[in-house]
Amino acid sequence: MLTKKLKIGIVCPYSWDIPGGVQAHIRDLTEFLIASGHTVSVLSPAIDEDALPEYVISAGKPIAIPYNGAVARVLFGPIAFARVRQWITQGEFDLLHLHEPAIPSLSLLACWAADGPLVGTFHAAAKRQKIIFAIGPILEPAIEKLNARIAVSEAARSTLTEHLETDAVVIPNGIYAKRYAKGTPQAKWQGNTIGFIGRFEEPRKGLAVLLEALPIIARFAPDIRVFVAGPGDSEEIKKSIDPQLLPRFEFLGRISEEEKADFVASVAIYVAPNTGGESFGIILAEALAGGATVVASDIPAFDSLLGGGEFGALFESENPTELAKVIIDLLRNDQKRTELALAGKEHAQIFDWDVVAEQIFSIYEMSMVGSNGVSLAKDHRSWNRLLNRSVEDK
Amino acid sequence: MKTTLAILGFVLIFLWYLSFSATRLDRLHHRVETSWANLDGLLQRRAAIALEIARSDIADPASSLLLTAAAYQAREARLEYRSQAESGLSGALGLLLADGQSNARAAEKALLTELSALTDKIRIAIALHVDAVTSTHNVRSKVIFRVFRLAGTAPLPVTYEFETDVL
Numbered sequence: 001m002l003t004k005k006l007k008i009g010i011v012c013p014y015s016w017d018i019p020g021g022v023q024a025h026i027r028d029l030t031e032f033l034i035a036s037g038h039t040v041s042v043l044s045p046a047i048d049e050d051a052l053p054e055y056v057i058s059a060g061k062p063i064a065i066p067y068n069g070a071v072a073r074v075l076f077g078p079i080a081f082a083r084v085r086q087w088i089t090q091g092e093f094d095l096l097h098l099h100e101p102a103i104p105s106l107s108l109l110a111c112w113a114a115d116g117p118l119v120g121t122f123h124a125a126a127k128r129q130k131i132i133f134a135i136g137p138i139l140e141p142a143i144e145k146l147n148a149r150i151a152v153s154e155a156a157r158s159t160l161t162e163h164l165e166t167d168a169v170v171i172p173n174g175i176y177a178k179r180y181a182k183g184t185p186q187a188k189w190q191g192n193t194i195g196f197i198g199r200f201e202e203p204r205k206g207l208a209v210l211l212e213a214l215p216i217i218a219r220f221a222p223d224i225r226v227f228v229a230g231p232g233d234s235e236e237i238k239k240s241i242d243p244q245l246l247p248r249f250e251f252l253g254r255i256s257e258e259e260k261a262d263f264v265a266s267v268a269i270y271v272a273p274n275t276g277g278e279s280f281g282i283i284l285a286e287a288l289a290g291g292a293t294v295v296a297s298d299i300p301a302f303d304s305l306l307g308g309g310e311f312g313a314l315f316e317s318e319n320p321t322e323l324a325k326v327i328i329d330l331l332r333n334d335q336k337r338t339e340l341a342l343a344g345k346e347h348a349q350i351f352d353w354d355v356v357a358e359q360i361f362s363i364y365e366m367s368m369v370g371s372n373g374v375s376l377a378k379d380h381r382s383w384n385r386l387l388n389r390s391v392e393d394k
Numbered sequence: 395m396k397t398t399l400a401i402l403g404f405v406l407i408f409l410w411y412l413s414f415s416a417t418r419l420d421r422l423h424h425r426v427e428t429s430w431a432n433l434d435g436l437l438q439r440r441a442a443i444a445l446e447i448a449r450s451d452i453a454d455p456a457s458s459l460l461l462t463a464a465a466y467q468a469r470e471a472r473l474e475y476r477s478q479a480e481s482g483l484s485g486a487l488g489l490l491l492a493d494g495q496s497n498a499r500a501a502e503k504a505l506l507t508e509l510s511a512l513t514d515k516i517r518i519a520i521a522l523h524v525d526a527v528t529s530t531h532n533v534r535s536k537v538i539f540r541v542f543r544l545a546g547t548a549p550l551p552v553t554y555e556f557e558t559d560v561l
Contacts, residue, residue: 115421141418144529147425148522165532167525169518366519369432378417 005037006364009093009374011084012044013105015062015073016052019231021282022099022123025152025173030055032174032357043087043106045075059083059106074105084109085376093374095364100124101146102139102164111142116374117367120146122168125155125279125301139164145377147367150360153280155300169363173282174356177348180289183261192331194226195267195292197260197283198274201232206273206297212320213273213327214245220328224248229255229263264290268337269327272296275318281305288312289348293341295326311344416544422530426551429523436516437480441465443509444483452502453490461486473552527551 012026023044030040034055042055045062052058059080062073084106088096095117098107102122111118120143143149149168151157157168189195194217200207207228217224225248228234234251241249255263264270270292272284278301285305287294294312296302306312313330315322330337349355447453448461464479464486471479491506530551533539 141414144418144425144533145421147428149525166529167521169521362515363518366429366432366515366522369435370428 005039006094006368007039007092008033008041008095008097008364009088009091009110010040010042010097011099011107011110012042012056013072013074013100013103013107014045015075016042016044016046016056016058017048018073021173021280024282025123026099027053028174028176028353029357029360032353036357041087041091041093043084043110045073045080045106047073057087059087065104072103072105074103076104076106076109080106081109081113085113088114088374088376091374095119095368096374097121097364098146102143102160108139108142111145113377114374115145115377117364117371118146118374119148119150119363119367121150121152122156122160123152123279125153125159125277148363150363153301154304156279159279171359171363172351172356173280173285174353175282175285175289175348175351177289177352179257180261180264180286180348181291181345183258183263183265183290185266186262189227189263189266191268192221192224193267193269194224194327195229195263195270196226196272197229197255197263197270197287198272199230199232200228200234200237204275204277206275206318207237208240209273209275209297209318209320209323210271211241213324214248215242216321216324217327217331218245218248221331224331225250227252227263227267229253229260260286261290264292267292269330270294271323271327272302273317273323274299274302278302284312285348285351288344289351291341291345293330293337294344295323295330297323306344307347311347312340412538412542412544415538419530419533419539419544422526422533423545423548423551425526426523426530429519429526430551433516433519433523436512436519438469440509440512440516441469441483443505443512444468444487447487447490447502447505447509450502450505451499452506457486457490461490524553527553 010026010030012023014020014022016023026042026044030042033040040055041057043057043059045060046052046056046058047061049058060075060083062075064071064073066072088110096110096114096119098111098118098120100123101107101111101120103124107120111120143164143166149160149166150171151160151168152171152173154170157170160166160168194210196207196210198205198207210226214224214226227250229252231254234253237251238246238249264287270287272281272287272294274281274297276299278299281296281301284294284296284302288311294306296306296312296314297317298314299317303314306314308314313326315326330340444461444465448458448465453461464483468476468479468483487509531553534545534550539545
């Protein structure tokens with residue numbers, strides 16, 4: 001395994017400097033591939049072009065468009081298309097790995113411009129959207145160029161089959177399970193505590209559900225405390241919290257990777273009340289690897305990640321009473337809580353990068369059979385042949 | 395004059411579209427070929443491993459005979475009968491592995507791990523190939539591709555109906 005050294009080009013659709021699941025996935029995958037000796041170049045939009053790691057090449061500043069219940073910072077247009085073509089020509093890649101090629105982004109442009117081994121990873125899970133009917137015929141010729149399609153979860157896969165009538169191989173997102181296993185419990189976060197990580201201002205992250213459930217939980221567990229970590233303006237949220245419950249909340253702001261490992265190892269319960277729009281739930285996998293007892297809403301992505309409740313407790317999405325019930329039950333039953341955490345920690349090993357990257361790499365190998373690298377697409381081969389211009393063909 | 399120009403413009407755009415579509419289909423045929431080459435290579439390797447297992451100590455004489463026959467059949471089958479033959483080999487391997495795992499020694503263990511790693515790869519390779527074939531079928535069944543014979547003389551790719559549950 002991992003013997004032949006490759007030149008791989010990866011395209012990131014979203015702005016590199018905005019934290020997000022796709023970007024984190026690409027960063028970890030790239031670093032893993034570089035560590036195993038491959039040459040990797042990542043093309044991505046970026047707001048601050050000076051703060052990029054060595055392997056990232058900026059394609060320009062992104063524009064913000066609303067997409068899938070959040071604001072996506074993506075990039076397209078003629079100038080970006082020229083940059084993509086230039087990057088493909090100069091890179092002389094063996095293979096291109098495009099992330100989220102079905103939304104208007106750099107990835108779609110690269111898919112359009114390139115010929116050769118192409119692998120696409122689909123992250124998003126969304127309900128059937130009408131807009132696809134309009135742009136489907138344009139997407140189809142591009143998407144069908146991909147030699148292999150990867151979906152990060154069953155939810156992402158069914159989104160793909162519904163919208164574009166094409167299938168995909170499911171390979172989960174990767175985490176560095178060992179790093180999280182190293183987290184040491186910190187006394188300040190222990191006790192009857194609930195942890196939450198995420199951009200809490202976004203409604204789909206579901207902090208509001210937890211806020212509604214808290215009065216009920218507090219009745220049964222008077223010493224309950226809630227720690228909320230993640231970027232955002234906590235003052236706004238604090239206004240919406242009942243003043244009596246306010247002292248139980250602590251907003252930690254953005255925390256580092258090491259703190260995250262300690263955090264999930266410390267709290268009694270890690271809660272993910274997301275209301276939707278989630279495709280995989282990388283944070284849940286990380287929390288499991290860190291040995292947390294996880295309580296999550298039963299949206300499809302979380303349901304499949306937690307094995308239908310085997311590796312973490314589930315509650316009916318957007319139902320605060322249910323959430324409170326599940327949390328109180330777990331707080332009272334130490335044995336059940338430990339058992340869940342142990343089962344979860346063991347399960348989380350299948351998301352480790354050692355396992356996941358090997359699966360991705362074997363897809364790379366299969367896509368490259370009988371090819372001699374990525375080149376710019378010649379959309380009218382027959383004309384070129386007719387006019388005797390096939391000389392430039394590889 | 396104006397109408398002539400408009401018609402000329404339309405014809406040009408239409409010709410461009412035809413050429414674009416022909417290239418698109420050409421690319422799909424290429425994808426079918428490469429994904430088949432990949433799958434074929436993996437299946438050949440599996441047949442080789444099956445033969446090795448048949449000659450090793452895991453297999454009793456009866457299942458050894460069965461396995462050898464199935465492996466040769468899989469190797470020599472023509473494209474149309476290939477999936478049937480491969481399913482037969484999967485079945486033979488499945489029969490053997492159901493009870494053979496326990497008394498395997500180190501050398502045979504290595505063989506079995508290689509086989510299971512290969513099986514995982516074959517499963518993915520099948521998915522990739524089937525996807526390529528289905529897309530090609532879909533595109534070729536569109537009216538414009540049929541009317542203008544954009545597929546040329548390329549044969550319609552054969553669907554590979556592998557029974558994945560046997561693997």
